[in-house]
Amino acid sequence: MELLDQKLLKSSLGEHRLKPDEQRYFLGTYKERVVLTATLEEITQQAVADYIASELVPLSIKYPPLALKLSPELDANLQMLYMKLAKEHHLAATIVDESNHQSPFALVLHTNHAVDIPDTAIPDFSKTQKPTEKSSKKRSLLKKFFGS
Numbered sequence: 465m466e467l468l469d470q471k472l473l474k475s476s477l478g479e480h481r482l483k484p485d486e487q488r489y490f491l492g493t494y495k496e497r498v499v500l501t502a503t504l505e506e507i508t509q510q511a512v513a514d515y516i517a518s519e520l521v522p523l524s525i526k527y528p529p530l531a532l533k534l535s536p537e538l539d540a541n542l543q544m545l546y547m548k549l550a551k552e553h554h555l556a557a558t559i560v561d562e563s564n565h566q567s568p569f570a571l572v573l574h575t576n577h578a579v580d581i582p583d584t585a586i587p588d589f590s591k592t593q594k595p596t597e598k599s600s601k602k603r604s605l606l607k608k609f610f611g612s
Contacts (some may be wrong), residue, residue, distance in 0.1 A: 480504050489567050491533040491560040497580040500571075502586050504537060507570040511589035513545065518570070520553045527579055531556040535565075546571060574586045 481487060483494065490498055500523065506512050524530045532550040534543055536559055543559060548555035 473555060479568065483516040488562055488565045489569075490574070491535060491565070491567050491569060491572045492562070493572060493574045494578075496580050497574045497576065498572055498584045499523055499530065499575060499579060499581060500573040501569050501584045502571040503568050504535065506589070507538065507542060507560060507588060509589050513601065515586060515589070516546075516573075517549055520573075522556070523573065524553060524555065527575045528535075529556075530573055530575055533557075533574065534559045535567060535570045536561040538570045542560070542570070 486495055487493060490497075490501075500516070500519065502512055502516065520530075532546060532555050534546055534557065538546075547557045547559075
């Protein structure tokens with residue numbers, strides 16, 4: 465009987481947090497606190513890791529105190545990379561594992577107060593990658609023998 469009473473009481477109260485959908489989307493924090501985000505597709509690029517490593521110091525000076533939240537869907541090696549990076553820069557790092565989260569983000573860098581940054585996405589590094597070398601145009605067999 466006591467278990468039933470606890471269950472009824474818990475379900476009648478509902479969630480105790482403000483904007484739970486927004487918090488699930490941004491890995492447990494509010495949109496106005498977010499400083500930098502990286503999606504699951506972007507985070508696998510080495511250029512993104514380099515960019516985040518280079519931006520941690522200026523961002524931690526501009527928006528103290530910073531904290532790092534990681535998605536559980538992120539590869540374990542990448543989780544460890546970013547956890548070590550956060551530790552080197554004295555940032556709190558957490559892997560957020562909510563049962564019904566629907567976040568596209570692998571990484572959210574946030575502060576504990578509102579900063580209201582309109583665009584928190586990292587730059588698109590897929591467009592800035594070096595173009596592949598063009599292979600030399602193959603000549604036909606006849607042109608090889610007869611020149612021209």
